[in-house]
Amino acid sequence: MTTKNIQLLRVTHLRGPNIWTYRPVIEAWVDIGALEDFPSNTIPGFYERLTAMLPGLAVHRCGVGAPGGFLERLRAGTWAAHILEHVVLELQNLAGMRTGFGKTRQTSVRGVYKMAFRTRQEQVGRAALDTGRDLVMAAINDQPYDQAAAVARLHDLVDSLCLGPSTAHIVEAATERGIPHLRLTEGNLVQLGHGAGQRRIWTAETDQTSAIAEEIASDKDLTKSLLQSCGVPVPQGQVVNSAQEAWEAAQDIGLPVALKPYDGNHGRGVSLDLKNQKDIEAAFLLAQRKGGGSVIVEQFIAGNEHRLLVVGKRVVAAARGETAWVTGDGRSNIIELVDRQINTDPRRGTGEDAPLNSLAPQDGAEIILELERQGLTAYSVPALGEKVLIQRNGNVAFDVTDLVHPSVAAAATLAARVVGLDVAGVDLVLEDVSRPLTEQRGAVIEVNASPGLLAHLKPADGQPRPIGKAIIEHLFGTDKTGRIPVVGVTGTRDTTRIARLVGWLVHISGRQVGVACRDGFYLGARQVDSRDSTPWDAAQRLLVNRSLETAVFENSSRMILSEGLPYDKCSVGVVTDVGGMEALAEFHIDHMDKLYNVVRTQIDVILPHGTAVLNAADPQVVEMASLCDGKIIFYGPDPQLEAIAAHRAKGERALFVRDGQIVLAQGMQEAAVIALASMKPAKAEKPDMLMAAVAAAWALGIDPELIAAGLRAFESDLKKQN
Structure with a gap:
């Protein structure tokens, strides 16, 4: 065809x-x-x-x-x-x-x-x-x-x-809690929450992670000294700068020893259970090459390596390491044996999704050194039944969270607090993680900032742990969502002035507020940018501003169609009318039903505890009340409008004009009145605009008397207000 x-x-x-x-x-x-x-x-x-x-x-x-x-x-x-x-x-x-x-x-x-x-x-x-x-x-x-x-x-x-798996897991946990997120860079820097309610993460680092604590964690000798002074068991060790010094330190400490880079991480350049000068000098060269500087020689502690993840003041996950061996068949070299006996494990791979790494005996420096200590190379052919040790450390991906003894957990959390990290990977060598620390020769060997989370999210064996949930609870407690009140104003009738007026009323109530509208970008009563700030990127500046307690946005139908709303949910959504279809022809909006579906977007995003402010004189706007998950405040020029009368009969809030006054009613009771005669003529001529702004301020909990005073003081002329 x-x-x-x-x-x-x-x-x-x-x-x-x-x-x-x-x-x-x-x-x-x-x-x-x-x-x-x-x-x-x-x-x-x-x-x-x-x-x-x-x-x-x-x-x-x-x-x-x-x-x-x-x-x-x-x-x-x-x-x-x-x-x-x-x-x-x-x-x-x-x-x-x-x-x-x-x-x-x-x-x-x-x-x-x-x-x-x-x-x-x-x-x-x-x-x-x-x-x-x-x-x-x-x-x-x-x-x-x-x-x-x-x-x-x-x-x-x-x-x-895309976000890395660890960051994505934390973001998913935030989403489950109703906490919004913004990706601030192309990397893994993410803002959770908005404005003054926000927190920030960078993989396993948070905005509570101290730079000083990170520096301490990167200085292994200092870390060990601080831990030792606070009663945390650590292996005896010494910093050296040459192979000869390494051998001399090993003799002082007592064989066997372990060597590691001073600035290393992820187990790179680490050699364990070293018993002679040749192996120690070779291990020094490896550690120096991997770390690029000094090397630590320390007492070797027999046992398995464990990683305990500390978040806040508790251990939320633990994983054990295992050594990797192959068994000779008398025909295959070690590369072939590793490929058949180790790398065929579906849990092994080279990407971030794999809990265990694939091993390459011919390329991995640590494995090459381990084989040399056994008198072998990657191309050696072990005899039938001969067991060959391939990797001593690493493979810390076997979940043991439910087995951790309280004394072991206490040592790990103390180590994190001593260093000053709110999220830490504490490495211990233990014979048995389920036994009291005093009954075994266990020790903390490292405290790591920005620890990897994958071993706990996707362990090689055992149950995945809800690390993201723990980090979110650490940052926000059990009930906060990181949200600030967000007000969105949509329609074609005076939406710019409504947005500015709402911002002004919030400002005089004592809250830090920002407004993004066609007139520009406002912080409090001050205009900081005169350009149109309704586009998505410009409006986002409100949500990332850590000083703001409330944000007000003007949203046009064109923006909804071309970019989407700049926020995921809002506390108050104002809709003045369903109009302006002729300006949207390029979007194939050629019927009122299609336009209705555009404008309703503002109502669809109102939070369950939020409020929709709707024009009772526009039948299509009235229809949107059924779409709102929160409360409704109707406003209109006449208390006899069907929507207002029925709403008041249910005990709900409404605004209307009577005898030259804006009436704020709660059911059949009149909560307050605001005289239009007290307004300047330009404002008094637009009661619908005033009612929409007043209703939004009322929904935000601002006292009606303060609202009335704010209306009298508001100047739409920028020169007068500034």
């Missing part, structure tokens, strides 16, 4: 809540051209080719709501844009970035569809979209396509661009 290619007319990353969903998506406008006349069931062999390329499509639910739903649609006949949606989702999943949300809708232009799909990283999502288009066309036209290579390229992008 001859067809023109699927064309991507427009691709937009919607970074916040949007018309499709609450989370970031990529929206693509897809022109399928002549394929509009060829649904999937009319293309010979297409079903078989596509499912052979991507067998995982079998679990996609689609509109049927059960696994296999998409394949059912594919057999019955569906169109190329819808197929592309599912292919892109599957490609992202195969690349290691789990996603599941997607929707495709026709536009008023024949053959042109709007398709949206969830993505956790924009560049990966865009690459998956391009790859998906090529794959679908290859399946349609019965052309060869190397989907494995394509998935590998996407997987590389995921590895390089």
Whole structure:
């Protein structure tokens, strides 16, 4: 079949809540051209080719709501844009970035569809979209396509661009608690929460992790000295700068000894159980090469290496290490034995997802040295039944959290506190982690800042531990969400002035407030930027500002369609009207129902304890009340409006105008009145604007008397107010 290619007319990353969903998506406008006349069931062999390329499509639910739903649609006949949606989702999943949300809708232009799909990283999502288009066309036209290579390229992008597994785990734990997050860099620096309620993490470091504590942890000799002075058992040791000094120190300390780089980490350059001068001098050279400086010689403690993860004041996970051995068969060299007996373990690999590392006896310096101590090389052929030690340390990935004796946990938490780390990986050598420390020759050998979490999240053996939850509880306690009150104002009627007025009322109440609107960017009563600050990037400045206690945003329908809202949830959402459709024609918004779905986005994101402020004089705005998870405050020019009267009858809040006054009513009781005559004429002429702002301030808990005073003092003229 001859067809023109699927064309991507427009691709937009919607970074916040949007018309499709609450989370970031990529929206693509897809022109399928002549394929509009060829649904999937009319293309010979297409079903078989596509499912052979991507067998995982079998679990996609689609509109049927059960696994296999998409394949059912594919057999019955569906169109190329819808197929592309599912292919892109599957490609992202195969690349290691789990996603599941997607929707495709026709536009008023024949053959042109709007398709949206969830993505956790924009560049990966865009690459998956391009790859998906090529794959679908290859399946349609019965052309060869190397989907494995394509998935590998996407997987590389995921590895390089997405959050690392440890950071992602913490972020997921925050999301489960309702704590929002913002990625501040292309790396793993993440803000949890907003404004003054925020905290920051960088993998296993937090904004409570002291730079001084990190320096202490990196100075192993100082760490050991501090621990020893506080009664934490540590091996006797000495810092040396030459192989001769290492041998002399070993004799003073007493054989056997261990050598490690002064500035090393992750077990690199560590040699254990050294008993003679030759091995000690060779181990010194290895440690110096790996660390680039001084070397520590210390007493060797017999036992298994253990890593205890301390968060705050408690041990939240523990893992044990195991030595790695091979057994000779009389024919194979050590490289071959390691590949067959060790590296075939599915838990081993070279990526971050593997709890155990694959071993390369011919390349790993520590393994080469260990083999030399046994008189072997990587190419030696051990005799039948001969056991060869490949790795003494490392492999600390066998969960023993439930076995940790309280005295061992107490030593680990004390060690973390002595160094000053709020999150620490404390390494101990122990014979048995379940026995009291006093009954065995155990010792703390290192305290590590920014510890790796993967061994506890994906252990080689045992139960994964909820590290993210522990870190979130450490940062936020058990009930805080890191949120500050966020107010969003949407519509076409005086939304800029409403946003500024709400900001002013919050300001005079004594709270630190920021406003992002078309008039600019405000902190308190001061305009700090006169440029339009409604775009997503400009508005985000409010959420990252650590001094702000409240943030106010003006949001247009155009912004919702082109970028999404700049926040995930809000405390107060104001909707003035459903209008301005003529300005949105380029987005295929050609019917009031479509415009309604754009504007309702503001209401969809209101928190359960939040409030929607709705114009009771606009029937479409009134309809949005049923969409709100929180409370409703209606406002309007007449108390007899049906929405206001019914709302008051239920005991709820409403604002209306009567006898030249704005009345704030709670049910049938009038909580306060504000005389329009006390306002300056320019403001008094716009009671709807005033009521919307007053209702938002009231929803934020500001006293009506203070609101009235603030209305009289507010100046929309920047020169007068500044």
